[in-house]
Amino acid sequence: MIISSATDFREAARRKLPPFLFHYLDGGAGSEQTLKANVDSLQEVALRQRVLKGSSELDLAAEWFGVKYDLPLALAPVGLTGMYARRGEVQAARAACTRNIPFIQSTVSVCSLAEVAGQADKPIWFQLYVLKDRGFMRDVLQRAKALGAAALVFTVDMPVPGARYRDAHSGMSGANAALRRMVQAMLHPRWAMDVGLRGRPHDLGNISAYRGHATGLEDYIGWLGANFDPDIGWQDLQWIRDEWDGPMIIKGILEADDARAALAFGADGIVVSNHGGRQLDGALSTACALRAIADAVKGQMTIFADGGVRTGTDVFRMLALGADGVLLGRAFVYALAAQGQAGVERLLAIMEKEIRTTMVLTGAKSVRDIGPHLLAG
Numbered sequence: 001m002i003i004s005s006a007t008d009f010r011e012a013a014r015r016k017l018p019p020f021l022f023h024y025l026d027g028g029a030g031s032e033q034t035l036k037a038n039v040d041s042l043q044e045v046a047l048r049q050r051v052l053k054g055s056s057e058l059d060l061a062a063e064w065f066g067v068k069y070d071l072p073l074a075l076a077p078v079g080l081t082g083m084y085a086r087r088g089e090v091q092a093a094r095a096a097c098t099r100n101i102p103f104i105q106s107t108v109s110v111c112s113l114a115e116v117a118g119q120a121d122k123p124i125w126f127q128l129y130v131l132k133d134r135g136f137m138r139d140v141l142q143r144a145k146a147l148g149a150a151a152l153v154f155t156v157d158m159p160v161p162g163a164r165y166r167d168a169h170s171g172m173s174g175a176n177a178a179l180r181r182m183v184q185a186m187l188h189p190r191w192a193m194d195v196g197l198r199g200r201p202h203d204l205g206n207i208s209a210y211r212g213h214a215t216g217l218e219d220y221i222g223w224l225g226a227n228f229d230p231d232i233g234w235q236d237l238q239w240i241r242d243e244w245d246g247p248m249i250i251k252g253i254l255e256a257d258d259a260r261a262a263l264a265f266g267a268d269g270i271v272v273s274n275h276g277g278r279q280l281d282g283a284l285s286t287a288c289a290l291r292a293i294a295d296a297v298k299g300q301m302t303i304f305a306d307g308g309v310r311t312g313t314d315v316f317r318m319l320a321l322g323a324d325g326v327l328l329g330r331a332f333v334y335a336l337a338a339q340g341q342a343g344v345e346r347l348l349a350i351m352e353k354e355i356r357t358t359m360v361l362t363g364a365k366s367v368r369d370i371g372p373h374l375l376a377g
Contacts, residue, residue, distance in 0.1 A: 003338070006310045006331045009347060012338035013084075016191055018184035020177075021083055023170035025333055029162035030281030037285040038277050038308030045287055045317040046376035053363030058356055062325055062367050064102075064302055065151060065247040065268060071352060072319060072367045074102040075344075076306055076327035077127035077153060077251075082110025084337040086199035092336055093120040095344035104153050104327070108224065112205030113143050123150035127251070130156060130237075131227045139210045141243055152244050153271065154237070157252025159230040162279040234265055241266050249304065254289045256296035269302035269324075276307055276329055287321060291372070294322020312354025316362070319370040 001012055014022050028035030062072040075096050082088040089103075089111040096103035097120050104125040105116050117124055126144040131137055144152070167173045171180030185192045204215040207223065215223060241248060250262040251271035262270050272290050274283045286307035294303060305318045306327035315326045328351075335343035359365070362374050 003343075003346065005350060006334065006347060009331070009334040009338050009343060013334040016188065017084065017337055018171075018181065018188045018191060020167075020171035020181050020184055021080075021191075021337075023166045024080070024164075024172045025078075025084070025330060025337075027164055027166035027170075028277035028281065029164055029279055032277060032281065034274055034281050034283050034285065035277030038274070038287070039310065040308075041285040042287040042308040042314050042317055045321065047313075047317070047320065047358070047362055048374050048376045049361055050363035050374075053365075055360045055363055055365050057365070058359050059366035059368075060352065060355060060359075064325060067150065069102065070100040071348065071355070072325050073315065073348070073351065074104060074125070074304070074325060074327050075332050076329040077104040077106035077155070078329055078333050079106045079108040080110060081106065081333060081336065082199065082205075083195060083202065084333050085340045086194050087111055087115070088195075088199075088333075088336055089116045090119045091341040092332065092344055093124055095332075095336075095341045095348070096120075097122045098341075098345055099348045101348070102151070104151075107140065107206055108204055110199075110203060110205060112209050113140070113147055113149070114209070115205060117147040117149070123148050125149060125151040125153055127153040127155055128240075129158060129227075130154075130229050130232045132229045133227050136207070136210045136227075137240070138243070140206055141240070143206075143209070145244070145246075149246070151247040151249060151268075152240075153249045153251050154240065154267075155251045155275075156232075157254075157273065157275050157279055158228060159232060160228055161225060162275070162281070164278060234261060237265065249302070251304075253293065254284055254286075256292045259293045259297045259301075263297050263301050267301060269304060270297070271327060272303065272305040272323065273307055273327075287317070290318065290321040290323060298322055312351040312356075313358045315351060315355055316358040316364075316370060319367065320372060320374050322372065 062069050089109045093103040093116050102125045104127050106127050107129050126149040171177050185196050207215040247268040249269040250267045253259050253270045286305050302324050304325045305323040318326045332344050335347035364370050
């Protein structure tokens with residue numbers, strides 16, 4: 001099929017992947033109202049078209065925590081990325097390094113930190129959940145530090161897993177899930193050969209490195225459910241701030257008061273995010289939450305945003321609403337599933353072109369020029 005946009009990559013991924021994997025990535029919590037709102041409300045952000053502004057030479061670079069990147073983008077942490085392409089985290093990290101943007105590795109990745117860091121020619125960032133097993137948290141923090149991870153992204157919006165009803169219908173969970181997944185894999189031979197057979201081990205590499213034995217897909221949901229900590233508070237995070245001496249980014253902020261609390265805590269940055277609509281169905285879309293948060297803490301800490309970003313114009317919209325950088329989640333995994341590392345690189349090239357086009361048509365000469373003054377209305 002012809003690929004010209006992130007939407008095309010989504011359709012290519014849908015065709016290639018077993019349904020349990022596609023819907024695990026594509027779905028959201030509850031009736032998926034927040035999932036839909038993330039896309040729709042971002043699309044509704046109107047921009048000011050400016051003319052005769054002489055914008056032929058553009059600067060798309062962004063600088064975060066003293067490091068300059070070629071685009072105002074990072075690849076977000078997505079669990080089980082290694083199930084979407086053979087050693088998927090490695091392929092995605094290589095694509096990010098090629099385009100000189102950060103790759104953020106998930107706690108629940110298939111490939112271990114050691115494998116990904118060893119294959120990437122630039123430092124990766126690492127994402128960590130709040131978990132009951134503090135021993136695991138300390139262990140993986142030490143591993144990340146020893147491997148040269150450049151930043152810690154600490155996810156705080158998942159004290160309990162959201163109600164993701166698609167998973168039971170798709171075969172990711174529920175009755176006879178293992179049998180259903182096996183049948184689906186047999187009906188998708190390209191994925192079965194590339195990932196199912198050649199992409200082994202299908203393991204949660206970071207967790208297995210700590211536990212000393214394999215932690216496969218069958219253990220994934222149960223381990224997460226048993227280890228998320230609904231009692232966590234800001235005071236419980238101080239030991240992490242004390243132990244991690246690099247940039248620390250708090251992911252999952254939707255309220256200005258929580259952004260101020262993150263600043264007071266000593267975070268270097270935040271990610272304005274509702275977990276891609278996968279947690280609290282009915283929560284604000286990111287686009288709706290971002291402006292007030294930027295008003296509260298812009299200039300005092302680095303603001304990233306994710307949720308509903310499908311085009312370079314969406315990236316521009318997030319920047320205009322107040323973000324300093326944008327995280328790509330589903331969009332890059334669709335591309336990875338469809339075409340591996342080359343697909344992610346192609347998606348980033350498409351988005352770069354779209355950002356450039358939007359900058360020219362709004363008169364912005366650099367990423368630093370993008371702000372609320374370019375919003376219409």
